[in-house]
Structure formats: C-alpha cells, structure tokens
Amino acid sequence: MNHPTDVITSLKPVYLDGIGVFGPGIADWSQARAVLNGSAAFELDADLPPFNVADLPGTERRRAGKSVKLAIDLAAQAVHAARIDPAQPAAVFASTSGDTNVLTDICAALATDDRLISPMRFHNSVHNAASGYWTIAQSNRQPTTAVALHNLTASAGLLEAAMQVVTEQMPVLLVIYDIPFPPPLDAAEPITTVFGMSFLLRPERTEHSVAQLALSLTAANASPVDTLTNPALEALRTGVAAARTLPLLAALARDRNGAENATHTVTLDYVAPRVLTLDVTALTGAADNMRNAS
Amino acid sequence: MSESLLPITPPSGTKSPAMSPLAISHFTLSNALGFGKAATLNALMERRSGLMPCDFLDVALDTYIGRVADLENLPVVDRLSPFDCRNNRLAQAALRQDGFEQAVQAAKARYGADRVAVIVGTSTSGILHTELAFRERDPATGALPSPLHYRETHELSSAPEFVRQYFELTGPVLSISTACSSSAKVFASGWRMLQSGLCDAVIAGGVDSLCLTTLYGFSSLELVANEPCRPADTHRGGISIGEAAGFALLERRPQAPEAALGLLGYGESVDAHHMSTPHPDGLGAELAMQRALDRAGLAACDIDYINLHGTASRTNDSAEDKAVSRLFGTDVPCSSTKGWTGHTLGAAGITEAIIGLLCVENGLIPGSLHTRQVDPEFSSHIVLDNETRPVRRLLSNSFGFGGNNASLIMGRLDT
Numbered sequence: 001m002n003h004p005t006d007v008i009t010s011l012k013p014v015y016l017d018g019i020g021v022f023g024p025g026i027a028d029w030s031q032a033r034a035v036l037n038g039s040a041a042f043e044l045d046a047d048l049p050p051f052n053v054a055d056l057p058g059t060e061r062r063r064a065g066k067s068v069k070l071a072i073d074l075a076a077q078a079v080h081a082a083r084i085d086p087a088q089p090a091a092v093f094a095s096t097s098g099d100t101n102v103l104t105d106i107c108a109a110l111a112t113d114d115r116l117i118s119p120m121r122f123h124n125s126v127h128n129a130a131s132g133y134w135t136i137a138q139s140n141r142q143p144t145t146a147v148a149l150h151n152l153t154a155s156a157g158l159l160e161a162a163m164q165v166v167t168e169q170m171p172v173l174l175v176i177y178d179i180p181f182p183p184p185l186d187a188a189e190p191i192t193t194v195f196g197m198s199f200l201l202r203p204e205r206t207e208h209s210v211a212q213l214a215l216s217l218t219a220a221n222a223s224p225v226d227t228l229t230n231p232a233l234e235a236l237r238t239g240v241a242a243a244r245t246l247p248l249l250a251a252l253a254r255d256r257n258g259a260e261n262a263t264h265t266v267t268l269d270y271v272a273p274r275v276l277t278l279d280v281t282a283l284t285g286a287a288d289n290m291r292n293a294s
Numbered sequence: 295m296s297e298s299l300l301p302i303t304p305p306s307g308t309k310s311p312a313m314s315p316l317a318i319s320h321f322t323l324s325n326a327l328g329f330g331k332a333a334t335l336n337a338l339m340e341r342r343s344g345l346m347p348c349d350f351l352d353v354a355l356d357t358y359i360g361r362v363a364d365l366e367n368l369p370v371v372d373r374l375s376p377f378d379c380r381n382n383r384l385a386q387a388a389l390r391q392d393g394f395e396q397a398v399q400a401a402k403a404r405y406g407a408d409r410v411a412v413i414v415g416t417s418t419s420g421i422l423h424t425e426l427a428f429r430e431r432d433p434a435t436g437a438l439p440s441p442l443h444y445r446e447t448h449e450l451s452s453a454p455e456f457v458r459q460y461f462e463l464t465g466p467v468l469s470i471s472t473a474c475s476s477s478a479k480v481f482a483s484g485w486r487m488l489q490s491g492l493c494d495a496v497i498a499g500g501v502d503s504l505c506l507t508t509l510y511g512f513s514s515l516e517l518v519a520n521e522p523c524r525p526a527d528t529h530r531g532g533i534s535i536g537e538a539a540g541f542a543l544l545e546r547r548p549q550a551p552e553a554a555l556g557l558l559g560y561g562e563s564v565d566a567h568h569m570s571t572p573h574p575d576g577l578g579a580e581l582a583m584q585r586a587l588d589r590a591g592l593a594a595c596d597i598d599y600i601n602l603h604g605t606a607s608r609t610n611d612s613a614e615d616k617a618v619s620r621l622f623g624t625d626v627p628c629s630s631t632k633g634w635t636g637h638t639l640g641a642a643g644i645t646e647a648i649i650g651l652l653c654v655e656n657g658l659i660p661g662s663l664h665t666r667q668v669d670p671e672f673s674s675h676i677v678l679d680n681e682t683r684p685v686r687r688l689l690s691n692s693f694g695f696g697g698n699n700a701s702l703i704m705g706r707l708d709t
Contacts, residue, residue, distance in 0.1 A: 008408065009490070009491050009492045009493075011490055011491075011492075063569070096449060096450070096451075097449060097450070098450075098471075103421075103424075106507055106511075107421070107424050107425050107427075107428045107507075108428055110425050110428065110506040110507065110510060111425070111428035111429045111431070115506065115510050116510075116514070117507075117510055117511055117514055118514060119511075119514045119515045119570070122507070122511035122512075122514055122515065122570075123515075123569045123570040123695050123696075124569075125507065125511070126417065126471070126472075126473045126694070126695045126696055127417075127450060127471035127472070127473075128471065128472040128473055128694070128695070128696040128698050129569070129695075129696060131472070131564070131696055131698070132564070132569050132695065132696025132697060132698070133569070135564040135565075135566045135696075135697065136566050136567065136568070136569070136697070138566070139566050140564070140566055141563050141564055141565070141566050141577070141578055141581055142563070142564070143482070143562030143563060143564075144472075144562075144564045144696075144698060145470060145472055145479055145483070145562075146470070146471050146472050147468055147469060147470055147471070148449065148450035148451050148469045148471060149451045149454075149455075149467060149468060149469060150445055150449050150451050150455070152467075153451075156466075156467070156468050159466065159468075159492070160468060160483065160486075163483075163486040163487060163489075163490045163492070164486060166490060167485075167486045167489045167490060168310075168311075168486070169311070183436065184431065184436050184437050184438045185424070185438065185442075185444070187437060187438065187440070188438060188440070188441070188442035188444040189442075189444040189445065189449070217466070217492065271458075271464060271465070271466065271467050272464070273464060274408065274464065
C-alpha cells in the first residue's frame with residue numbers, strides 16, 4: 001500500500017520532565033550533557049560510576065542484580081528530576097536481554113549434573129525483575145511493563161511509553177538499559193558496555209518540562225538514521241541497544257543552550273523500512289529542571 | 295498521516311477511562327490439548343486433561359507437565375531456519391491452525407504490510423536453545439557452539455520477529471515479557487497501538503515453551519505439584535507447567551459484525567509487594583480487575599464468567615479468591631482451566647483469553663478440572679462441573695512474578 005507522504009504515522013506530542021543517564025564515566029544527565037556537548041571527554045572504557053540505589057530498601061538492595069541496580073538508578077534519576085511522586089507514573093522498562101549475568105548463571109547451572117538454581121536467581125531472571133523491584137520500593141501499583149526488540153529495543157520502548165502517555169493520559173516512566181553478557185554468551189551476543197537512559201514523560205506540559213517530543217514513524221529513505229561524530233560515542237551507540245537513543249540525548253543536550261521553541265528532528269532506527277523520528281522542541285522549564293537534577 | 299479513529303475519553307479522578315472495544319476478528323491456540331481451537335474445545339467439553347507425568351528431555355522431576363506433542367518433527371520453514379527452536383516451532387504450528395494464516399494475509403492485503411503490527415508475550419522465549427548449547431561447550435575454551443543464533447532463538451523478541459518475517463510484515467513489532475501476565479498485556483499494548491493510529495491490525499499473541507529454567511526454577515521455589523494441578527482445591531499442591539501458543543487478530547472494527555467478538559476492557563497493575571509471592575489479600579489483582587471493569591464501562595454484575603489465573607499454588611489461589619470475592623461477590627461462576635493446559639506461563643494470558651472466547655461462542659462454563667473439594671476458606675463461586683449456559687462477557691486474569699497483573703474482559707460486541 002502506498003502512502004502519500006513520507007510520514008506514516010504521528011503521535012500526539014508528549015512532554016519530557018526528567019532525564020536520567022548512566023554509562024562509562026557518566027553518572028547522571030548533567031555529566032551526559034557535558035559529554036554530548038563536547039565539553040567533557042568520553043572514553044568507552046572509562047570506569048562505571050557506582051550505582052545509586054538509595055531508593056531500594058536494604059533487603060531488595062541485597063537481592064538485586066546488576067541490571068536491576070542500573071534500572072533503579074535510572075528510574076530514580078528521571079522521577080526525581082521531574083519532581084513527581086514516584087508512586088504516580090506507570091512504567092515501561094526496555095532492555096534487550098535484561099539481566100545477562102543471571103541468564104548466564106542459570107544456563108550454566110542447568111548444564112551441570114545437579115541442575116540446582118536458587119529461588120532468588122530464578123525470580124531475578126524474569127524480564128520484569130527491575131519493574132518489580134522498582135514498584136516494591138516505591139509502593140507504586142500503576143501499570144508496569146517490560147519490553148524488548150533486540151537492537152531496536154530503545155525505539156520500541158520510546159514508542160510504547162509515548163503511546164501509553166497519549167492514550168491513557170497519564171505520566172509514564174521509561175527506562176532503557178542494557179548490560180553486557182559475560183563469557184561464553186558474549187561471543188554470541190556482543191553488548192559493548194553498560195548503558196542506560198530514562199525519561200519521565202507526561203501528557204501535559206508542567207513547570208518542569210524540558211522538551212516536547214513528537215514521535216513519528218517515517219520512511220527510512222526520506223530520513224537517514226542519525227549518527228554521532230565523536231567515534232567513541234558512535235561506538236557506544238552501535239555497541240549497546242540502549243545507546244541507540246544517543247542522538248536524541250544529544251539533541252536534548254543541544255537544546256539546553258538553544259532558544260525556547262527551537263526544534264531539532266532526530267531519527268532513530270526502527271523496523272526496516274521505517275525509522276522513528278522525533279521532533280524535539282526545547283522548553284523553558286529546562287533551566288529549572290537542570291538545577292533540580294544536579 | 296493516519297487519523298486516530300476512536301475518541302479518547304478523558305480520565306475522571308483515578309478511575310480508568312472507558313474505552314472503545316476492539317474487534318477480535320480471528321483467533322487460534324495450540325497447547326497440550328492439541329493444535330487448533332477444536333482440540334481445546336473438545337477437551338474442555340470432554341473434561342480431558344493434557345497433563346502427563348513429566349517426560350520432557352532428561353528432566354527427572356516428580357511432576358506433571360502439559361507438553362505439546364510432535365514439535366520435534368515440526369521445524370520452522372526453511373527460509374527462516376536460523377529461528378528454528380522449540381519456541382518458534384510452537385509459534386509456527388499455532389499460526390497454521392484455524393485459518394489464522396489466511397486471516398493475516400487478508401488483513402495484510404486490506405491494510406498493507408506496514409500497517410499490521412506484531413505484539414507477542416513470552417516469559418522465557420527460546421531459552422531452551424541456549425540451555426542445551428551450554429551442554430555442548432568446548433571443554434578447553436568453554437565456548438558455545440557457533441553460530442548460536444541467539445537473536446533468532448532466545449532474545450526476547452525472537453518470537454514476534456519470527457512471526458513478522460513469517461508473514462513478511464513491516465509494521466511495528468514488540469515483545470512483552472512480564473512473566474505470567476505477558477500475553478494478557480499484549481491486548482493492552484495492541485489497543486494502545488491501534489488507538490494511536492500506528493497500525494490498522496495487530497497480531498497479538500503469546501508463546502512459551504517447556505525449558506529447564508522454568509521446570510527447575512519453579513521446583514526450587516517448591517511451587518510445583520507432584521500430581522496434575524488442582525486449582526482452588528483444599529489440598530492443592532502447586533502448579534503443573536505447560537507450554538502453549540495463541541494468536542488473535544485485533545482490528546478496530548469487526549469483519550463479520552453478525553458474530554463479532556472483541557476486547558471490551560483491560561486492566562493492568564502491580565502488587566508492589568514481593569518479587570515471587572502475590573499480595574496476600576490480592577490488592578494488585580483487585581486493582582487490575584477494577585480497572586478492566588472501568589475501561590469496559592461495566593459493573594461486576596455484567597460479567598458472566600471469570601477465568602481465574604488459578605495456578606493451584608497455595609498463595610495465588612487464596613489471594614485471587616479474596617480479590618474476586620470482594621469485587622464480584624459469591625455468585626459469578628469462576629474456574630481455572632489450568633487443570634487442562636497446565637500453567638503455560640508467558641502464554642497463559644492469550645491461552646485463557648481464547649478459551650474465554652470459545653466459552654462465549656459455545657455457551658460453556660468449564661468447571662475446574664481436578665478440583666475435588668474447594669478450599670473452605672474461599673468465598674468466590676468456584677464451578678466444579680461443566681455448565682452449559684450463555685456467556686456474553688467474561689473476565690480473564692493473569693498474574694506474574696514481580697507482582698505484575700493483567701485482567702481482560704472479552705465478549706460479544708454490541709453492533
């Protein structure tokens with residue numbers, strides 16, 4: 001079926017009230033912004049900051065694996081920056097393979113003679129482990145989902161969260177996160193490093209709104225996927241599914257210095273031959289939001 | 295740009311807004327009862343269980359399972375051979391029943407390949423493929439056999455990507471993996487996708503296949519029964535694990551209005567209580583059911599049958615009974631069909647939604663199989679024998695680890 005325009009479908013715009021980022025040498029959005037603006041250096045093999053899991057109760061902190069801690073850190077960054085009650089938003093947790101350490105441990109244990117796996121490791125193996133820990137920590141009973149789409153996981157998560165904001169008219173926390181597989185699965189499914197980002201999205205603009213995001217599915221031949229000029233950042237983008245959002249984060253970092261209502265169009269990869277385009281419009285709540293975040 | 299065709303009702307207070315129903319224009323399921331709708335319907339009517347003593351691979355566990363026969367001999371089509379694994383074999387076998395394949399091709403012709411979305415729920419995807427590869431590790435280097443085809447077999451979107459490529463579609467794709475509520479939630483995401491105008495039809499489904507992770511994992515939690523599971527029974531001793539696949543074709547409007555079935559409401563919630571144990575009073579479950587009623591614009595008395603999550607675990611059945619009784623009182627007929635299929639985990643949502651649609655089509659309320667004496671602590675109306683009576687609307691529950699809950703209301707569309 002032929003469509004008259006390159007834009008296949010557009011969603012009603014959503015508002016971005018809080019941003020979290022975690023990666024090599026990046027503990028939060030202010031550090032990510034500096035890297036994306038070129039005012040701070042980025043190295044793919046820089047040390048990972050410690051996870052901030054202050055939002056997890058002690059028992060859950062001991063039970064949680066690495067990917068859960070990453071997701072909790074990111075979730076907390078976005079909701080706190082957005083100044084929203086953490087019990088309010090629905091949540092979309094997006095990761096291609098979730099807790100790669102737990103999956104590897106389980107598959108290794110099941111290849112031994114006794115095949116014993118611990119109950120805790122088993123319940124930590126579900127893809128919605130992070131959402132479980134997060135909602136327990138925040139006494140949040142809103143709808144929560146966990147999704148995946150391999151290298152397109154980030155775009156799939158953005159779409160699912162934005163659709164939920166638009167159709168359910170409620171705030172939605174989006175957390176996109178990946179950690180690498182240990183050996184031997186790393187050879188079959190290489191994930192370069194630990195990376196994640198988070199957004200708190202709302203259906204209406206608030207005083208904390210940083211940007212308006214308008215998502216569309218577009219024909220790929222009309223709009224090539226954005227890449228990054230810094231080779232280390234580009235290696236991060238292509239090496240970790242969650243980092244496919246870096247061009248979007250770069251646009252948001254740029255908008256921080258731009259004028260109100262300046263719009264950048266960002267193109268992220270999606271199911272071929274379609275791409276996900278986002279019209280990113282800076283809002284004046286940005287300055288206030290930045291202060292709150294740092 | 296495609297216009298969103300249905301009105302969005304704004305929310306009032308914390309109540310979920312009423313929604314426009316979706317047409318379920320075609321559906322199919324395969325599980326331990328056999329391939330296709332007739333196999334499941336006949337077994338329900340004949341009260342014949344698909345559960346057998348565990349004979350899966352070399353698993354030595356004292357339990358019953360709901361295994362799908364013959365998957366060993368049903369490889370995926372040659373052109374998609376990297377996707378070949380038990381999970382995708384089950385998906386393919388299910389797609390080929392009940393004219394579902396033809397219904398998808400018709401939708402593709404009607405709307406375009408880029409306007410048909412695929413949303414599939416799974417808990418463990420094709421993890422069995424990786425589990426077995428770990429038995430073949432190189433003794434010197436520890437390396438796995440290569441190529442493993444991880445993305446095609448085990449990554450969580452293996453099944454939806456397989457389905458997309460099987461039908462050569464280019465619309466939106468998503469995998470939902472929220473443990474045992476996964477393939478109930480595909481209906482909620484499907485509704486949102488249609489409502490957003492991102493597509494014109496959704497293949498909403500679920501696939502979960504037997505694997506060592508779930509068999510040994512649930513055993514480690516002491517949640518597995520050593521007999522066919524007995525939902526709501528005083529002496530229920532845990533779950534029986536099964537495998538299944540099911541698919542439904544969702545559209546905004548029915549293709550055959552005179553016999554139209556549809557999704558009337560959905561409700562999602564989490565318990566915020568514990569990773570592997572439900573809230574003892576079923577607070578999250580109640581919230582999911584209430585949200586489904588609100589979205590459907592219905593009251594408890596409008597529901598003719600409740601297909602319980604009813605796993606036969608001590609805690610699930612007790613918590614669910616409390617939640618159901620508080621909302622629906624003691625009169626609405628309730629049963630679990632897991633005595634037939636076993637707990638098909640990530641495929642339970644779609645399996646039981648489609649069983650519910652079969653109940654509507656055939657005026658059947660299946661009495662809980664293997665349940666001999668209902669737990670005297672329970673107050674909901676658990677049906678033990680099959681009843682033949684009109685079912686216009688039903689509610690189906692699916693609850694999972696992480697306290698993740700989804701309730702669906704399905705039934706006849708008023709046209």
